[in-house]
Amino acid sequence: MQIRKIVIAGGGTAGWMSAAGLCRLLKPLGLEICLVESEQIGTVGVGEATLPHMRFFNRTLGLDERELMAATNATFKLGIEFRDWGRIGDSYIHPFGDYGPVDQAIPFHHVWHRMKEEGLSERIDDFSLPVRMSERGKFGFPSEDAESLMSTFSYAYQLDASLYAKFLRRFSEANGVKRIEGRIMAVDRDGESGHIRALNLESGERVDGDFFIDCTGFRALLIGKELGAKFVDWSHWLPCDRAIAVACEKTGESLPYTRATAREAGWQWRIPLQHRTGNGHVYCSEFMEDQAAEDILLTTLDAKAISEPNRLRFKAGMQDRQWIGNCIAVGLSSGFLEPLESTSIYLIQAGITAFAELMPAGGIDQRDVDEFNRVMQLEYDRIRDFLVLHYHATERDDSPFWNYVRTMSIPDTLKEKMDLFKSRGVVQEYKDGLFLHPSWIAVYLGQRVMPEARDPRVDALSKAELSAMMKETAEIERLLNDCKGHETALAEFCGQRAAAYS
Amino acid sequence: MMRTVSILGGGLDAWLAALFVSRKLEGLCERVVVVAPEASEARGGVVAYPQSRSLLANLGLSEETLVRETDGAFLLGAQFGAAPGYVTAFGSYGAPANSVPFHHYWTRLKEAGRAAPFDAYSLGAEMARHGRFVHPSNDPKRLESTFGYGVALDRTQLAALVESKARASGVKTADAPPDDAWLQIDVRPLAGDALAPWADLPPMAGKTLDSLDQRAPNLSCWKIEGSPDALLVSLPSRSRTHRMILGAENKQAAGRVAKPWSGNLVSVGRASHRLPGAMQTDLMVLLAELDLLASLLPADGQPLEIVGHEYNRRATRMMDYVADMEALVMGAGRAERAVSSPSLTRRIEQFRSRGRIVTYDDELFSEQDWIAALVGFAGVPERVSPLALGAPIDAVAHNYDGFRQAVGRAVSRLPDQQTYLSHLLETAGAS
Numbered sequence: 006m007q008i009r010k011i012v013i014a015g016g017g018t019a020g021w022m023s024a025a026g027l028c029r030l031l032k033p034l035g036l037e038i039c040l041v042e043s044e045q046i047g048t049v050g051v052g053e054a055t056l057p058h059m060r061f062f063n064r065t066l067g068l069d070e071r072e073l074m075a076a077t078n079a080t081f082k083l084g085i086e087f088r089d090w091g092r093i094g095d096s097y098i099h100p101f102g103d104y105g106p107v108d109q110a111i112p113f114h115h116v117w118h119r120m121k122e123e124g125l126s127e128r129i130d131d132f133s134l135p136v137r138m139s140e141r142g143k144f145g146f147p148s149e150d151a152e153s154l155m156s157t158f159s160y161a162y163q164l165d166a167s168l169y170a171k172f173l174r175r176f177s178e179a180n181g182v183k184r185i186e187g188r189i190m191a192v193d194r195d196g197e198s199g200h201i202r203a204l205n206l207e208s209g210e211r212v213d214g215d216f217f218i219d220c221t222g223f224r225a226l227l228i229g230k231e232l233g234a235k236f237v238d239w240s241h242w243l244p245c246d247r248a249i250a251v252a253c254e255k256t257g258e259s260l261p262y263t264r265a266t267a268r269e270a271g272w273q274w275r276i277p278l279q280h281r282t283g284n285g286h287v288y289c290s291e292f293m294e295d296q297a298a299e300d301i302l303l304t305t306l307d308a309k310a311i312s313e314p315n316r317l318r319f320k321a322g323m324q325d326r327q328w329i330g331n332c333i334a335v336g337l338s339s340g341f342l343e344p345l346e347s348t349s350i351y352l353i354q355a356g357i358t359a360f361a362e363l364m365p366a367g368g369i370d371q372r373d374v375d376e377f378n379r380v381m382q383l384e385y386d387r388i389r390d391f392l393v394l395h396y397h398a399t400e401r402d403d404s405p406f407w408n409y410v411r412t413m414s415i416p417d418t419l420k421e422k423m424d425l426f427k428s429r430g431v432v433q434e435y436k437d438g439l440f441l442h443p444s445w446i447a448v449y450l451g452q453r454v455m456p457e458a459r460d461p462r463v464d465a466l467s468k469a470e471l472s473a474m475m476k477e478t479a480e481i482e483r484l485l486n487d488c489k490g491h492e493t494a495l496a497e498f499c500g501q502r503a504a505a506y507s
Numbered sequence: 508m509m510r511t512v513s514i515l516g517g518g519l520d521a522w523l524a525a526l527f528v529s530r531k532l533e534g535l536c537e538r539v540v541v542v543a544p545e546a547s548e549a550r551g552g553v554v555a556y557p558q559s560r561s562l563l564a565n566l567g568l569s570e571e572t573l574v575r576e577t578d579g580a581f582l583l584g585a586q587f588g589a590a591p592g593y594v595t596a597f598g599s600y601g602a603p604a605n606s607v608p609f610h611h612y613w614t615r616l617k618e619a620g621r622a623a624p625f626d627a628y629s630l631g632a633e634m635a636r637h638g639r640f641v642h643p644s645n646d647p648k649r650l651e652s653t654f655g656y657g658v659a660l661d662r663t664q665l666a667a668l669v670e671s672k673a674r675a676s677g678v679k680t681a682d683a684p685p686d687d688a689w690l691q692i693d694v695r696p697l698a699g700d701a702l703a704p705w706a707d708l709p710p711m712a713g714k715t716l717d718s719l720d721q722r723a724p725n726l727s728c729w730k731i732e733g734s735p736d737a738l739l740v741s742l743p744s745r746s747r748t749h750r751m752i753l754g755a756e757n758k759q760a761a762g763r764v765a766k767p768w769s770g771n772l773v774s775v776g777r778a779s780h781r782l783p784g785a786m787q788t789d790l791m792v793l794l795a796e797l798d799l800l801a802s803l804l805p806a807d808g809q810p811l812e813i814v815g816h817e818y819n820r821r822a823t824r825m826m827d828y829v830a831d832m833e834a835l836v837m838g839a840g841r842a843e844r845a846v847s848s849p850s851l852t853r854r855i856e857q858f859r860s861r862g863r864i865v866t867y868d869d870e871l872f873s874e875q876d877w878i879a880a881l882v883g884f885a886g887v888p889e890r891v892s893p894l895a896l897g898a899p900i901d902a903v904a905h906n907y908d909g910f911r912q913a914v915g916r917a918v919s920r921l922p923d924q925q926t927y928l929s930h931l932l933e934t935a936g937a938s
Contacts, residue, residue, distance in 0.1 A: 033897025366893040372860040428813045435868045458806030465534025
């Protein structure tokens with residue numbers, strides 16, 4: 006059966022990203038795409054903090070960056086600051102960029118290890134332009150000149166996800182996507198194949214289609230309830246299962262990074278937007294009462310709260326199959342990984358891209374289904390390991406929660422990675438997957454996982470060679486002087502349009 | 508600490524390993540010893556893949572040195588079958604449209620009976636077929652930027668060159684392994700049965716027939732002819748042709764060792780794996796193994812288990828994927844064949860299903876390499892990306908006919924490699 010009509014069940018970030026992505030990526034096919042959503046059902050509004058990959062998605066859609074940032078109250082994001090994770094009082098930034106000269110045969114963190122020993126350098130952060138930019142509250146656009154240090158980093162956005170969804174809704178509707186208001190009451194399936202034929206709405210309207218995208222959030226109405234995907238529970242590795250979100254007034258200049266502060270039984274986010282600051286407390290209900298979690302959040306805000314606390318419940322894990330029959334799951338219906346590394350929007354994007362690459366030509370082919378499920382499983386597994394690392398690589402013993410995560414058993418795949426790094430500073434590399442070498446280095450070193458031994462080739466470097474590499478820190482400082490303050494950079498880039506939106 | 512590295516075995520592999528250790532681990536290994544260097548070097552040719560060029564240059568073996576001193580010639584790919592045959596070139600085929608790779612459109616054209624051979628849409632393949640060569644352009648907008656190149660070398664001359672450089676770097680020889688070796692690198696050909704056989708490859712071994720003192724008519728590609736049971740591989744160097752027959756005469760199963768790193772002994776090159784040799788990957792794999800080894804060397808007094816385990820995980824995957832490619836071009840992709848390698852099975856299945864190219868971590872071959880091989884040896888995909896179906900077939904044909912004609916015009920303008928090489932060597936010599 007030729008696919009002529011795709012029905013997206015659910016709006017929100019996942020639904021409208023799917024609509025926008027597919028109407029653009031699959032435009033040559035002339036498909037009919039419609040999205041069913043109900044204003045009665047709220048959206049989680051995941052992913053206020055994003056990753057650089059999102060810029061490529063937006064570019065593929067042909068979105069104007071200034072317009073987008075203005076419409077979503079976005080700020081620039083160069084990384085995430087982690088406070089109190091390795092020990093209380095510790096702080097490090099996981100940047101979107103490299104450390105040190107990248108054209109070396111020896112990975113730079115080994116060189117830095119020796120520099121530290123020689124008393125030449127205290128912080129690897131001094132070799133990272135995005136870290137230093139973040140620390141100074143500055144921003145500059147990356148260069149395309151591969152010879153320039155300004156080419157060694159990337160950036161993302163901190164934005165209002167609900168406004169982003171609205172922005173994409175306008176884009177999608179302008180590009181032919183039909184929105185249907187309504188609550189899904191029942192799913193009509195083919196008796197023989199089990200494929201979904203239509204969604205029956207509360208209004209009595211029947212929305213039929215050839216292929217369905219489940220963006221119904223945690224309910225997983227199609228992929229889970231109807232088609233029987235099983236949720237693979239990872240809460241023994243990622244035990245946080247609650248979050249409270251609240252916005253507060255903006256104070257001072259917005260910073261070009263997100264902050265994640267470890268708390269007694271979880272962690273707290275702080276995401277600076279142009280007009281307000283997003284905050285949230287992610288915690289484990291086994292170790293903390295809801296009210297206590299809310300109290301911690303409300304008493305640690307920068308300024309006065311400007312919204313009512315929004316409570317969320319979740320469980321870490323993923324559906325064992327994200328494509329069944331003529332339906333895929335995108336967003337929270339496909340699984341959930343807490344927003345510690347801002348991966349929610351990335352996973353939506355990954356699902357849309359994989360589907361566009363594997364979209365059936367003619368009937369559903371099980372080989373496409375298997376490949377989609379393999380690719381998404383790989384994405385989830387590798388992000389999961391990276392998130393678990395943040396909890397497990399800690400010296401904190403000040404609460405039952407930290408004692409649990411510090412001593413828990415971890416996935417074998419992560420254990421292998423950590424053992425390798427601890428013993429010899431080797432970062433296990435892979436081609437497919439989100440977090441690459443610099444990300445792992447940031448978290449390992451930031452959380453005091455120091456290798457017992459370094460690459461022995463480093464010991465053959467002369468002091469003159471080490472000193473020559475030290476010059477990069479001076480070059481970074483020189484470049485920083487040319488960068489503008491983040492607030493100024495924002496105002497110059499999209500200030501006028503932002504004023505129009507406000 | 509005085510570290511001694513001993514290289515067990517002789518010939519090109521041994522001297523290359525010795526040179527690698529003495530140059531890349533300079534200051535770390537004070538003594539490098541080649542044990543049993545008298546092992547005779549196999550005659551014939553050897554291929555430096557594009558992936559290996561920079562590593563060789565780091566060892567003091569620039570492409571100019573290689574071409575000048577080892578009777579070298581630039582290689583653009585391999586030709587399978589008698590002329591015109593099918594050429595797997597280093598580089599791209601066609602150009603994507605709507606973000607969809609060219610082979611999807613080519614599949615449509617083929618179904619419509621309007622496709623030229625796939626390799627006619629590759630500048631690298633057409634240059635290889637016609638014996639042309641220039642260095643690629645750095646401007647990504649130009650057609651002349653779409654190909655890569657390796658170098659074909661005379662094995663005996665290369666071994667002599669590498670040995671002289673290794674000795675100049677302080678490498679010594681010995682009759683017996685030193686007792687105090689920190690690390691031993693074994694390059695001796697794998698004896699007996701491989702512990703992890705590659706069942707998709709026929710049990711055959713390469714045997715050098717001769718090196719003809721007759722200049723190859725085409726320097727830009729090597730040729731593989733015959734049947735899967737007995738293949739003749741002809742590899743050019745600048746002044747002669749090296750011929751090797753791959754046959755079942757020796758009945759040595761293809762495969763690899765299960766754990767190339769054990770204790771302080773690391774098996775690389777012919778000691779780690781045995782392949783028939785159609786794809787001439789020996790040098791590429793050896794250099795990649797040495798590079799991996801250097802990146803995982805243990806620190807003083809450190810237990811080897813963890814780094815050894817990581818080396819084995821990555822090196823065995825790397826070898827298995829190279830074996831996938833060798834098996835594919837030797838017939839594993841034929842429709843009637845059952846394939847046992849899970850990774851190759853997935854590659855073939857996904858390609859036949861809808862032209863999807865599956866690649867893995869630790870691959871030595873690029874996605875482009877796999878496209879060329881899968882189109883040539885795994886049949887035509889049953890389906891293409893729906894995105895390739897949007898444009899009318901006439902428009903697709905018009906677009907890619909134009910591309911193919913541009914390839915043809917470019918090839919006709921480019922010099923014959925003999926001419927190019929002569930000029931290059933003269934110019935370099937003069938400067």
